[in-house]
Amino acid sequence: MTEQAQGAAALSAVIADAASEIALALSGEGDPYALSRALRQEDALAPAAVRVLGADALAPYALDGHPGADGAGSADAAMVREALTAFPPSGDTAAVSVWSYHGLVEASRALLPGHTTDWPAPPEPGDDWLASDPWPRLSHRASQLAALALPGLALDLTDRLTDRTEDLARGFVRAVRRRDWLQSAGLGRWLARLPRTPASLGLDNGLRFVRQMSDDPRVALHVTAAQRFFGRGR
Amino acid sequence: MTVTAPAPAPPALLHSVGDRALTWLDANRDHFRLTERDLARGDALVERLKPIGELAINMRMLFREGVAGSRQRERAGSLLDFAWRELLDGGNVLARHQHNEPFSPVALEMYAVFHELDYRHPGLEAALATPRTTATWRALEMQPNRRLGVLNAERRMGLTPSGDFAEAAAATWLGQRPEPWTVHLHIAYDITHTVFHLTNWGENPGRLPEPLADYIELYLPAWAADWAELEHWDLLGELLIVDACLPHPTLDGQLWERYAAAQSATGAMPLCGRLPEGDPSDVFDIVHHPTLVAAFASAMATSRSLSADGTGAGA
Numbered sequence: 108m109t110e111q112a113q114g115a116a117a118l119s120a121v122i123a124d125a126a127s128e129i130a131l132a133l134s135g136e137g138d139p140y141a142l143s144r145a146l147r148q149e150d151a152l153a154p155a156a157v158r159v160l161g162a163d164a165l166a167p168y169a170l171d172g173h174p175g176a177d178g179a180g181s182a183d184a185a186m187v188r189e190a191l192t193a194f195p196p197s198g199d200t201a202a203v204s205v206w207s208y209h210g211l212v213e214a215s216r217a218l219l220p221g222h223t224t225d226w227p228a229p230p231e232p233g234d235d236w237l238a239s240d241p242w243p244r245l246s247h248r249a250s251q252l253a254a255l256a257l258p259g260l261a262l263d264l265t266d267r268l269t270d271r272t273e274d275l276a277r278g279f280v281r282a283v284r285r286r287d288w289l290q291s292a293g294l295g296r297w298l299a300r301l302p303r304t305p306a307s308l309g310l311d312n313g314l315r316f317v318r319q320m321s322d323d324p325r326v327a328l329h330v331t332a333a334q335r336f337f338g339r340g341r
Numbered sequence: 342m343t344v345t346a347p348a349p350a351p352p353a354l355l356h357s358v359g360d361r362a363l364t365w366l367d368a369n370r371d372h373f374r375l376t377e378r379d380l381a382r383g384d385a386l387v388e389r390l391k392p393i394g395e396l397a398i399n400m401r402m403l404f405r406e407g408v409a410g411s412r413q414r415e416r417a418g419s420l421l422d423f424a425w426r427e428l429l430d431g432g433n434v435l436a437r438h439q440h441n442e443p444f445s446p447v448a449l450e451m452y453a454v455f456h457e458l459d460y461r462h463p464g465l466e467a468a469l470a471t472p473r474t475t476a477t478w479r480a481l482e483m484q485p486n487r488r489l490g491v492l493n494a495e496r497r498m499g500l501t502p503s504g505d506f507a508e509a510a511a512a513t514w515l516g517q518r519p520e521p522w523t524v525h526l527h528i529a530y531d532i533t534h535t536v537f538h539l540t541n542w543g544e545n546p547g548r549l550p551e552p553l554a555d556y557i558e559l560y561l562p563a564w565a566a567d568w569a570e571l572e573h574w575d576l577l578g579e580l581l582i583v584d585a586c587l588p589h590p591t592l593d594g595q596l597w598e599r600y601a602a603a604q605s606a607t608g609a610m611p612l613c614g615r616l617p618e619g620d621p622s623d624v625f626d627i628v629h630h631p632t633l634v635a636a637f638a639s640a641m642a643t644s645r646s647l648s649a650d651g652t653g654a655g656a
Contacts, residue, residue, distance in 0.1 A: 241345050243566060273559055274345075280563035283522035285570075291522075307556055309520030316522075 121146065121156045125164070126324035130331045132167035140167035141179030142186055157190035161207040162214035162261075163254035164190075166332060169218055184222035187215050191227050203251045205232040206264070210255040217259060237267040245271055246278020250293030253329050256300045258336050265300060272303045283313065288321035292329035299339035314340025347562075350597035352646045358601050359403070359639025362632045363416050365608030366396070370420060372625040373428055386438055387447055392629055393428050394447075397421060397454040399633040402542045404458070406640040413640070425460050432462030439465055443472045444481065446491045453494035479503050485512040486531050489538040497541065510539060515553055521560040526576065529564060532557070533579040536586050543641045546586045554588055562591070569596055574603045575612045578634035585641035592642050600638075610635040 108116070125145045132140035142164050146153045157164045164187065167173060191212065196205040209229040216226055236248060249268060255261035268275065275294055282290040295314045298304045318330040318340070334341045373396055379389040403417035429435055432452065439448035449469055452462065472478055473495075483491075489509045492502040510516045514528055515535040524532070536557070540548050549557075565580045577600055584590050605616045609624075610631040617624055 239345060241347065242562065277560065277563040280522045280524075280560055281567050284524070284563070284567045305559060307518050307521065307559070309522070312520055313522055 118152050118155055118159070121150065121152045122159055123324045125156055125160060126328045129160070129163055129166055130324060130328040133170065133328070133331045133335045140173075141183060143179050143182035146186065148182065148186060153186060154190040154193040157186055158194040158208075158211070161252075161254040162210040162257055163328060163332070164211070165214045165218045166254070166257055166328075169214075169257050169259070170335065180219055180221055184215065184219050187211065187219070188226070195227070196230055202233040202236055203248050205230060206252050206255065208232075210252070210261055213260055214257065234267065237264075237271070242271070242274035242277050243281065245274055246282065246294055247290065249275055249278070249297055250282070250290040253293030253296045253332075256296045256332065256336075268297055269301050269303060272298070272301050273305065275301070276305055276308045279308065279310075279313065283317065286320070288317050288326045289323060289329075291317045292321070292326040295340070296329040296333045296337075299333035299337035311340045347591055347593040347595060349592040349646065350594040350642070352643055354594075354597055354601055355592065355639055355642040355646055357639075358597075358604060359636045359643065360413070361604055361608035362610060362636040362639065363403075363413065363608070365632055366420065366629075366636065367416060368607075369621075369625055369629070370423055372622055372629070373424070375428065375434065380434070387442075387445070390434070390438065390447065390451065393424055394451045394454075395630060395633050396428075397424050397451060398542060399637045400424070401454045401458065402544075402637050403640045405544060406644045421455075421458060425455055429455075432460065432465055436462055436465040436468065439468050443468070444475070444477055446478075446481065446483075446494070449473075449498075450490060450494045453497040456498045473500070473503060484531070485509060485514075485516075486534040486538060489513065489535060493538045493541060506539075510535070510550070510553075515556070518552065518556045521556075521563070524560075524564055526573075529568070529576055530579065533576075533583050536583045540586045542637075543582065543586045546588060549586060549588075557583060558587055558589065561587075562593070565593070565596055569599050572603065572614050573612075574600065574610050575631035575634060578610065578631060578638045581638040582634070582641050585638065585645045590642070590645045592646055597642070600635075604635065608632065 128137065128145035129140070131137040132145075138144070142157070145164075146156055150156075165183070191208065194208075196208045200208075209232050212226050212229045215222070236245065240248065249271075252261075252264070255264060275298055279291060279294040279298060282288075282294060292314070295310060295317060298308065298310050299314065304310055314330050314333055318327060321327075330340055333339045373393055375386075375389055375393075379386060382389070400417040400421045404414055404421060425431065429451075432455070435448040435452055439445070442448075448465060452465055452469075488504065489506070492504055492506055492509055495502045513535045514531045536549060536553075537543070539550075539553075540546050561580060561584055565577060565584070568577045568580065577596070581596065581600065584592065604610050609616055609628045611617070612627050612631045617627055
């Protein structure tokens, strides 16, 4: 294995562990959540993992009745700030990456309200693709942004995706057929949030099926989020 | 509503697929012939009749659409004539099969195609009458979409269908509109055949009940994209026919380009992946169905592309 491949595998493992913790917290199990407990702050890979998890790094704070970040709040805010600083979007960053950065900043402001100062000002993400992408590419990108499907977050994006509900439903069907469980789960999470998801899609069974077929913690995280936040697939 | 509808395929592309397929079918027509051994196989004969039935139904459809001009109509008509006179011995082969298997619907299903074109075998028609009045005829166990096919064959012959269409349609997979992400190969063929029988092989797209048409319009692009990627040309061809049976066909240009590119130089359409090599009669057994489907899909799509109601995307 090359050094680069080893690094990628190590990062994947860190992300998978954190995703498991987040999913556990969302399902109401485990210890009270803190990002600084899900990821070890001193882990050199932590900033990259936070950047990849995006808004989901803070997802458990969006639960109704969550006490909010207690003593861990400042540590969590520091971890997020470090990730945002280490991996800023640059001019040539893909639209999805800018959206995901944007989502993490937005989640931090909303979910760590005691730490409102000095969040970086996120660049405006490009949105042409939301109208112009054919459904397969749109579905791929939307699934990569599934962490933004959190209550009260990314409202503009949600509106834009609502206009493409049928295309995302097609993407879900194709992703399940292709056994691309991560894309299936990401799309299923958006479809759980969108108001006009066609009943014929059978989304609830679909989410349960995808969860059953995959052992990827990131899939479990998306399905659990769909269940807890949007009441689908329970 | 899709915001970004795919660009429809140009009629010339749609037409060329069928033109090439017909060339191959014409050149290979003798492979459809039944051998003495086939004829002596009794109830196993039905397996050998199937390709002839498929040839007939597909050529019937080309003959009907006739959009691609008199040459295509002439070739389709000649193949139908060949099927009736030479392959089926003027219907005697069907009559013999019906005599051996009086309660099997196969002879009726095949005969209905020819009956529509005014080919007649009075002996077979007379022999079908009594079995059709039995309770067993209505009770025969079969796939729900096949049941729909039998009812449609009766309707095409001007007979009173032996069951209720709406009930039969409701019993099919498509009629129940289940989770679209569960569709696998066999379910996909069940869907295409339900559409074929409900619309009489594309003749009456309006007979497809609206909820079913809406359901297909919504999910067909996902299924078609997937089987195009898997290079399953036989199923993709059938799905392209289903698209052409919809109130607003997409006639998706990219899909059609992939489909056309899969066709061999001789006009044969591979079942899956690339054309197999080997003994010509073995190759024929594998590719005759996808090639018939290609001819059918091309004629249906060309017809819809040129018709006044046009495509949902391009019009």
